[in-house]
Amino acid sequence: MSFASPGPGDLDYELCRYDGCRVDLRGPRKLSEVGDYAVCLGAGETFGTFVAHPWPALLEERTGLSCFNLGVPHAGCDVFLGDPGLRRLCGGARLAVVQIMGAQGNSNCFYSVHRRRNDRFLQASPLMRTVFPDHDFTGFSFVRHMLGVLHHEAPEPFERLRKELQTVWTTRMSELIGAFDCPVVLLDMRRAARDQGALGSEPLFVTEEMVAEVALLANDLIEVPATTEPEAEHLTGLIFPPLQRSAAATIPGTSAHHAAAKALAEPVRSYVLSKRT
DSSP, X not given: OOOSSOOTTOOOOOOBOOTTOOSOBOSSOOSOOOSSEEEEEESHHHHTTTBSSOHHHHHHHHHOOEEEEEEOTTOOHHHHHHOHHHHHHHHTOSEEEEEOOOSTTSOOSSEEEOSSOXXXXXXXXXXXXXXXXXXXGGGOOBHHHHHHHHHHHOHHHHHHHHHHHHHHHHHHHXXXXXXXXXXXXXXXXXXXXXXXXXXXXXXXXXXXXXXXXXXXXXSEEEEEOOOOOOHHHHHTTBOOOGGGHHHXXXXXXXXXXHHHXXXXXXXXXXXXXXXXX
């Protein structure tokens, strides 16, 4: 999905970049990186696809603390671990909120992903070609499409791939959390059961046990339950072109963003604002 040129019915995300960053980020661009601020890392749920006021902006309103929205659509941990500009911003933060992202967007021993667009499939490894000998990987451009095909056509070897993705996710999330010198709060925004596809629910392949394991390395874990409102109510407040209605129906809506900001407000006050001198 491209966000470069808003068209009829599109939301203007005011895309921007900070010094050293290799990815476009949700605006408006902060005028200063000096003083107390929080960084909000995650995928489309943090970026706020189709949402005028995503949870990082709502959290800033609730707390008065400057919150940098570092959400990147379709992100895995790789984009944050490998981007020098993002790491620089994170290094100056007083608090980090890290959204639980799916396990498919990290390079692993089966396949590699694009460093900035973690949903882009780059190439299969020799191991991948050995485990799935009947498949030609040259025709795949997107990770999810490839995974869907393998899950359908080779379900038994696919379980080996799934376990590898889960192991790598735990390792990379642990590395990401450990990279911060400030308190880290994890945010788990689950999607409703109606949004579950053939591969499972979002965040993809991430179990409660996996979240509990990495949460031991963080200062707090905030869970935002999936909303269950009817589709028409869910779409209220979202801004999207008509052809994107089906995509909008599967992402967290405005109520989920408000719930996330409300749940995060107290930890922010506890870890940052109460310690201001």
